[in-house]
Amino acid sequence: MLALRNEALIMKKAVALCRLTGCLPITCTNSVAVLKQSGCRHYRSQPTHGIGRYKHLLPPEPDPKKKDKLPRKEIKPSSDHEYGVLNLQVSGYNMILVEHYSQYVHNLCSRLSIKVQECYAKPTKTKEVMLMQEHSTKMFLDAMLTTHERVVQVTGLSSTMAPILMEVLMMNQPEGVQLLVKEHTEADYQVRFKGRPELENLVASMS
Incomplete structure (x- = not known):
């Protein structure tokens, strides 16, 4: 009974570690194998370049030195009843x-x-x-x-x-x-x- 309780506690710790690290839990009766599997970190093999970059998502800022030309408005023509x-x-x-x-x-x-x-x-x-x-x-x-x-x-x-x-x-x-x-x-x-x-x-x- 004591061995089963210890194994249950080890399984709970292993599941908690898997949730924190993102590893999938493996159901195994051997507690040592579960602990070894729970200690793995898969993110080490994945590239981390570009994480945290957000400037490419923002719209481009206008250059303060460059002044855009004012757009020309069309002149409304006059009619028989009103001026333009x-x-x-x-x-x-x-x-x-x-x-x-x-x-x-x-x-x-x-x-x-x-x-x-x-x-x-x-x-x-x-x-x-x-x-x-x-x-x-x-x-x-x-x-x-x-x-x-x-x-x-x-x-x-x-x-x-x-x-x-x-x-x-x-x-x-x-x-x-x-x-x-x-x-x-x-x-x-x-x-x-x-x-x-x-x-x-x-x-x-x-x-």
Whole structure:
């Protein structure tokens, strides 16, 4: 009876070891053979290269040095009852007035259920005012005029809503701020980017 109990305890230990190591238990009456079989480690013969690697599962990260070009959007054509893509250009010398009036235009279009496609700022333009003294041919700098411009781009403006919108905008137009409404073209898209004359001259010389 004592021998059977010892053999049962050995079998339990062997099964527990097999569960931990992953080996399949072998039913054998000989306890020594079970212990030898339970001590085997099959993973030694299997390769472990690549275990723990996960970077190949992640999506590729974009290179911060490479800047993708902005995709060009198709210009929606106009129809008999509504306009296509219109640019509401707000310009002036006072940046605060220009910014606030462009926000007013945007909010007004949203309240009138006019779809605003995007709002953006054009590059700032600077003009020099030269003054010539009396009885002299020399000119000196008198003032610097900085022009700020904001564009509110709307689409799908109906022909019945257009005069109402223009009347409200002109009634609330502040002094010193100019408002221009025109159809959006490809040239307006290119004006948004600053030119690089040095690069253009280099490309022209290479070609």
